[in-house]
Amino acid sequence: MDIITDPHALQTRAFEWRCAGMKTALVPTMGYFHEGHLALMDHGRTNSDKLMVSLFVNPTQFGPSEDLDSYPRDAERDAQLARDAGVDALFMPAPESMFATDHGTWVEVPGLAAGLCGATRPTHFRGVATVVAKLLVLAMPTMAIFGEKDFQQLSVIRRMVRDLMLPTTVVGRPIVREPDGLAKSSRNAYLTSGERRQAPALFKGLVLAHNMVMGGEQDVDVLKKYVISYYTENLPDGELDYLEFVDPESLALLTRVNAPCRVAVAMRLGKARLIDNLCIDPSDRLVSEK
Numbered sequence: 001m002d003i004i005t006d007p008h009a010l011q012t013r014a015f016e017w018r019c020a021g022m023k024t025a026l027v028p029t030m031g032y033f034h035e036g037h038l039a040l041m042d043h044g045r046t047n048s049d050k051l052m053v054s055l056f057v058n059p060t061q062f063g064p065s066e067d068l069d070s071y072p073r074d075a076e077r078d079a080q081l082a083r084d085a086g087v088d089a090l091f092m093p094a095p096e097s098m099f100a101t102d103h104g105t106w107v108e109v110p111g112l113a114a115g116l117c118g119a120t121r122p123t124h125f126r127g128v129a130t131v132v133a134k135l136l137v138l139a140m141p142t143m144a145i146f147g148e149k150d151f152q153q154l155s156v157i158r159r160m161v162r163d164l165m166l167p168t169t170v171v172g173r174p175i176v177r178e179p180d181g182l183a184k185s186s187r188n189a190y191l192t193s194g195e196r197r198q199a200p201a202l203f204k205g206l207v208l209a210h211n212m213v214m215g216g217e218q219d220v221d222v223l224k225k226y227v228i229s230y231y232t233e234n235l236p237d238g239e240l241d242y243l244e245f246v247d248p249e250s251l252a253l254l255t256r257v258n259a260p261c262r263v264a265v266a267m268r269l270g271k272a273r274l275i276d277n278l279c280i281d282p283s284d285r286l287v288s289e290k
């Protein structure tokens with residue numbers, strides 16, 4: 001595995017691969033790898049000739065009071081995991097090589113970035129879209145692979161790639177969970193043992209909403225009321241940021257669940273801010289009734 005720190009060295013290597021007719025994949029990450037990251041790498045390895053992974057804790061997607069400095073990092077362990085996962089090139093740039101001090105060009109997708117996480121993290125998706133645009137220009141991958149864990153991020157990136165006509169196919173992959181349902185996340189490392197015991201209730205609340213829709217409930221106010229009272233009881237140390245039912249394409253807020261939707265949640269729990277989401281398709285109910 002090559003470890004590349006110079007952005008232009010990545011560009012040269014990726015260009016050679018593309019010119020040789022190879023199918024290439026890129027998995028952008030902020031590191032501190034877990035099985036969620038490894039599942040994306042696995043998909044890339046089995047569906048391409050060359051697999052690139054970027055490991056970059058992107059300062060521009062953190063707000064001023066967020067966890068940029070304390071974000072968990074372990075570059076040596078990550079490099080070994082990437083090697084074991086069959087990665088061909090691990091790109092680990094220094095922040096100053098990705099963002100010059102007078103960097104002034106931003107990619108914004110305001111329609112999709114305004115709500116949900118964007119409401120409390122107003123510059124987050126601008127930072128994400130800009131760094132992913134740079135990574136796609138450098139790596140020129142046939143496919144770029146992202147997790148549905150960050151559902152809003154995936155929507156923003158799909159729209160950016162479409163709007164800018166970038167020659168990459170965006171692939172979304174399912175959320176990898178702990179056995180108790182908690183979505184794997186580098187930020188789970190922030191949880192104390194007491195918080196970790198409460199954390200699986202975040203996903204269980206989404207499953208409760210899913211089951212209520214399967215039982216015939218469509219009114220979002222009713223669904224929210226039940227899930228929020230479930231959280232109050234089972235996640236007493238959590239502080240709800242949002243719980244929303246959204247259109248899976250436009251991310252518009254829904255008042256009734258009468259078509260496929262995503263229920264998305266963000267919760268502060270101690271030092272962590274946890275997010276999760278689940279697809280709910282009310283037509284599954286009709287299938288199971290047949």
Ligand code: AMP
Nearest residue numbers: 029030031036146147149150175176184
């Ligand atoms: P991060 O390092 O947290 O920025 O995540 C890098 C990529 O891994 C993003 O596309 C995430 O959506 C994805 N990812 C993170 N956690 C999971 C998970 N539990 N399951 C699937 N993908 C994930």
